[in-house]
Amino acid sequence: MSVNKMLKRNLQLIPRILGANGLSSFVLIRRLSASITKTVEAHKFYPAYLHYVGKDPLVYRNVGQQLEKTVAEYGSTEAIVSCHEQKRYTFRSLIEEVDRVAAGLLKLGLKQGDHVGIWAPNNMHWYLTMLGAARAGLVSVAINSALQARELDYCLKKAKVKAVVMSETFKSQNFYEIMKSICPELPDSVDGRINSVNLPHLKHVIIDTPNRLKGALSFDDLLGLGNSDEREAIAQLQRYVMPDSGCNIQFTSGTTGKPKAALLSHYNFVNNGTHIGNRNQLDSNSRICVQVPLFHVYGVVITVMAAMTHGSTLVLPAAGFSPADSLKAIVDEKCTVIHGTPTMYVDLIKKQRELKLPLKTAKMAVTGGAPCSPQLFLDIKEVLGLDHVRTVYGLTETTAVIFQSRPGDNNERILNTVGHLQDHVEVKVVDAEGHIVQFGQPGELYVRGYATMLEYYDDPEKTKETMGNDKWLKTGDQFILEADGYGRIVGRLKEMIIRGGENIFPKEVEDFLNSHSKIIEAHVIGVPDERLGEECCAFVRLQDGVESITHEELKEFARGKIAHFKVPRFVIPIDQFPRTASGKIQKFKLAETYKQMQKEKA
Secondary structure, three states: OOHHHHHHHHHOOHHHHHHOOHHHHHHHHHHHHHHHHHHHHHOOOOEOEEEEOOOOOOOOOOHHHHHHHHHHHHOOOEEEEEOOOOEEEEHHHHHHHHHHHHHHHHHOOOOOOOEEEEEOOOOHHHHHHHHHHHHOOOEEEEEOOOOOHHHHHHHHHHOOOOEEEEEOEEOOEEHHHHHHHHOOOHHHOEOOEOOOOOOOOOOEEEEEOOOOOOOOEEHHHHHOOOOHHHHHHHHHHHHHOOOOOEEEEEEEOOOOOOOEEEEEEHHHHHHHHHHHHHHOOOOOOOEEEEOOOOOOHHHHHHHHHHHHHHOOEEEEOOOOOOHHHHHHHHHHOOOOEEEEOHHHHHHHHHHHHHHOOOOOOOOEEEEOOOOOOHHHHHHHHHHOOOOEEEEEEOOHHHOOOOEEOOOOOOHHHHHHOOOEEOOOEEEEEEOOOOOEOEOOOEEEEEEEEOOOOOEEOOOHHHHHHHEOOOOOEEEEEEEEEOOOOEEEEEEEOOOOEEEOOEEEOHHHHHHHHOOOOOEEEEEEEEEEEOOOEEEEEEEEEEOOOOOOOOHHHHHHHHOOOOOHHHOOOEEEEOOOOOEOOOOOEOHHHHHHHHHHHHHHHO
16 A cells, blocks of 8 residues: 555544544544554655765875875884885885885886886885885886786786886796796897887886896886986975876776776875774774785775875785784784785684784784675684774775774674775665665665776776766675665675685686686686685586596696686586576576585585
């Protein structure tokens, strides 16, 4: 019955009420009033839209100006400690080194707005280059250190990278040899200037190494290129670097199977870092154990920018994630805060149960990058002996964080939500037709505000698909928003797999698997994994006469071709794929098949 009909029926009772007298009239009037109120309340629509203003205003400054402000306020405070490299910088000594990098990059002939790739693990030169590029008005391009030749080639071309700063080696990865395989002209380059047929935009390769490698400059060479006047001019340059201009490119995943290059601004970086740090109550006494990779938006914004805007210290335990090194760094460097993905905390907890180190100074853990189970939250707090566990939720396209735990949140909030809406951000939840739903109902989460990316670089079509003219950004996540500002993820509308914080898009893996001589057709899904959150599972149709293919075979086949984390952990042969009438693969049925197989094993 419509609300109008119900009200009409109630109004028809008025003559009866007026005909009554005394106490009965009073009673009937009260009952009628209550009935009307109940009817109206039952049919009210509370749209799932919020704009949380917060108490601290947004600021209009670039990353370089923010660094200057931090130096003025916290100059003698340690900015960063690299345990594995035995290097330390205060904020005051840091800006001197950063400006040497900035002057060196400009001396190479790079112009404001040019792109500088950083392809390295968590070494000091990553941090210095990112800030140096920002001070020079350049755009840093964050490249996953695990990428192989084909993937690196794509990233350098997509972002039109003009210079690359990289490590020489890391674990089994030889960066120089990989670079030579896609840029064969590198060893014959003169004076560090490259002319590549395959990579026409690339002009310079800078490597952090004491060795002389043909065609490349060393990082020390870069530091020595600019003279004192050129280094001092970097401070004057800051007024010409607009906060709204691009600062950093992050590669993210998409349904097409190819990474998209999300362009983020100085304004995004400075303000998201500020409000993240506010929520986490960072100050100049905070010392953050950095387990996450700096090339990820978690590392560069939630960690680097939040620390910089609050005068906090970053501690790099190792070039790559190492639970034992993290625990040792927490003890030796008296870390108060730990940053990591859920997978990292699983390993950290396991190692702490073994070593039982005295983590006396650690007070808070921040987790993000993938969903975290309630049990893991409890284990983090108990085993690591922490007072607080905070969660963050966001996307690369939103410069990291749009929901985050607040100080004083109780266990129910922390265990069952992704936190409260971030300051100065608008969100709404819509149904499949784009109509807004009510609070408490599931739908796709849209975001608008200062934190949304500028664009997918050089990809107006994909930008328009994700962010309309009204500037609402579609997250692709199925979400429930409550009226009090807290939210919950229900699921993902897109097929992307999040394996231990690493994004895997199935089509890329499927295309790779289909190139194997044993495989006719492959389709990849994400399946639950206790440690990693999700694991990569491939259903494959094999060539006639081939009975099986193993994970180890694929691992060997993938060597030097795709990153190790993209290799499917589970490989399941199948005779026929479930398809729709139009021929599309029904991946939900593959997930059901996997679930049934697990039940039968149990």
